[in-house]
Amino acid sequence: MIKKQKVQVIVGMHKWTEATQVAELASQAQIPIISFAAPSITPQMMGIRWPYLVTLANNGTAYVKCIADIVRAYGWQRVVAVYEDDGYGGDYGILALLSQALQVDGSIIEYHLALPSSSYMFDSGKFIREELQKLIENTQSRVFIVMQSSLDMVIHLFREASQMGLVDRESVWIIPESITNSLEYVTKVDISYMEGALGIKTYYSGNSGEYQYFEAQFRRIFRDKYPEEDNRNPGFYALQAYDSIKITARALDRMANGNSSGKNILLSEILSTNYLGLSGEIQFEGMQLLQNHTLRIVNVDGKPYRELDFWTLEQGFTTSLSMVQRGNDASRNTESLSGLVIWPGKLELRVPKGWNMPTKQNPMKIAVPGRTSFSKFVKVEYGEHGYPVKYTGFCIEIFEKVLKLLEYDLPYEYYPINGTYPDLVQFVYNKVTTISICLPQGN
Template structure:
């Protein structure tokens, strides 16, 4: 009896072990392994991690009958391209992942996408936004987010609305930072806005480097800055800008969507330093479903990040990550799990060399299914046609105030800038659109729109070249040996200084005398402006064709020619008899008598010649004939 019981127990244990092995086997067979590479120390990485984990839970709660389950393997890149690449290799070798979500940075994509090309594993990123990523050299890379070029027209419209003529681009020296510059420059050029300087911040910049770069910007005239940097570098930049007084009245700052999208996740001290900044971010319409998702996301985010501020909110980046997981889960169900892999010819055991990697047999099919997957997601229409998100997005213009932000307006392709989101297609352009936006609280808590530039105290003065004229009334120069300065006078100088006074901004300048001791002509004087020894030349310079090849001339204030000066009488008759003034009274009487005498003579001659029209009693007809004959004879 005991032996029977013992055998039964052993048999039960063996069955349990077999069932456990079967369970593990089934789990492995049904598990669709996906790698997730994020910088978990960054605000974007934290938001994205919570979003993708919540998306997996929600998807399979809504699709309980699906047999293929996503198994996520999250890796921390720590903001390093090398660690991100190492994590990708480890995921491909040890877990044979069939897709990789991420990487987070555009620079990480460049190398990891090459691994995807070799292993035929799709690389899907909803955070890498560089416009240069979607190309033929990355056939297995999918950009599940609009690239940065989508927002440049909204930024250009904002610059045009406030009447700024020059801006300075501030960006970090990374693929992400450099990618937007050509598109931004083209958009600004279309509205005749110059970018006189580009401030490139090294990716490893310290506080001292940031201060040095900001000091260079303070020495320039332009006071409008467009910032396109990572959230970490942007936070450091504005903290130092506030210390240097660059967040005071007269300055204007615009941040791109990279920071504006995650404004709620930034440190409160950083947001306070950014007061007055304008931001361009993607707009998502509110709904009951989105509110419910946000509540569940906030709860999960606080569980994963207990030390974080409870004010952090679900951003558009998190929504893109959420939608990406749903798209991948649907594609995985259609494609199924890849149980077999083709090994390359060279294989090295227990090695992280590229030769030891396996090639996914369903990678191409999975990629095709992902890009054909279209649905209405929380972040908008999810459409990855041509391996990139393509749609007409709505941008929200925000203004950082206090420890938060307020809405200024919206921008769409059809309607341009507007206070309320409208779809009527009526588009206002230029400074007219500014009146259709909510008021802005600018840096320094000012409500006055910054002019856009000013002459800094440490800046260079405008170099004005002058030379004496043979006619001193036009311009006369002489050197003050005591003050070591050039003094000028004359009509030309008065016109120049009056024009400077009428400028809407202060202009600092100095006169530099052109040496005329030798026989150098006005041509040489003009050519020195072309050589940039002078910024402008003020003198009695005649506009000639050969000189216009090197410099631009203003509208001439004098012109050559012959004129006549006549006295003017103020008591001139101003009535209908003004035409009588050219002749005196005696002249008019003499003319009338002469006219009457001529008429009598003509009538007499016609009468003697037997003209039948002048015979008979006198009539108006005879008088008319006589007058006509007078003019005919004369």
């Protein structure tokens, strides 16, 4: 394209790795690149390494903070991070951001579910089933946060997870903007596997005259070209594409009117854009889009989704843009979403627990004092090799009596700890999942 067709601007790339690979070549020819992807964490030398790469997308900062607010609002303590590994380490930045945002309120990423690109796998379904089985055996968390993934992989993931009972009434699924923006193109059968998931997307207004004209034209052309397709609405990526062509055309017009030419001047004109596009406000700071921190939370409900609250860094969850526009006049709301969420399994009346009961492979760990002066309350008896063989006392008896009244099995294991009561409390606070058995002194 650069050598033979003499293109002046290259537009597209929904993955950051793709954008950087194209930018390596285009920078040598001094061709501006407008990318629909942005890095989660901006590299310090980005402007030097890719001097012609312009990002028309938000980075991951607002997205992960919105996720953290959702997790905080519903009190989930542990989550599973799901991502499609691109082989270049591009996911680690957003995983680090998510981990940091969750830790503010004491939540953690309990498990990383990494999936290779489907193009590298002969049988995607089999691989996903095996990885999900490992997850079931090794973790109790059922709050699944999909960070970065192709639509094809997410469809495979939900299909297999549904069949294995992981998209049920106690599970939570949160999908990223790249998937939420593509739900219009997912079949009804595949959408049915995703029902109940929460999605996050960048907010844009569909009320302007320019948008409504574009939508009508898009629907007409799409209907004529693809008459068999049901959904003819322009997605967010169509708006991005329209805006990128619009700002390029404006930049070329300004160059023509100013009787100037040159690749550097074209890049400068693109970066000087101040334009309210269909995808939102377009202004650049350096080589990057000024961030739009107004997000929309949606609930997948087979249509393909229902819109719930807005979210901003300053306000948290809010039901109207007027509250967002008032800025700091309103207090920040991170208590809960105001809209009705229909969770997986058509759960409406309560929030999913977000965790699974302990299993024999992963039993509940109960720490008890290994040495105590109050043996009537709890006592650990040790065998000849110094290992605990029996747990007795009032507290043990009460616990085991209560277990018999439960209507379900609760696998558990006792662990003697030779420490103080504050030490035991600290284990709970630190969310310790692996406890070493402490033998009594002298053994």
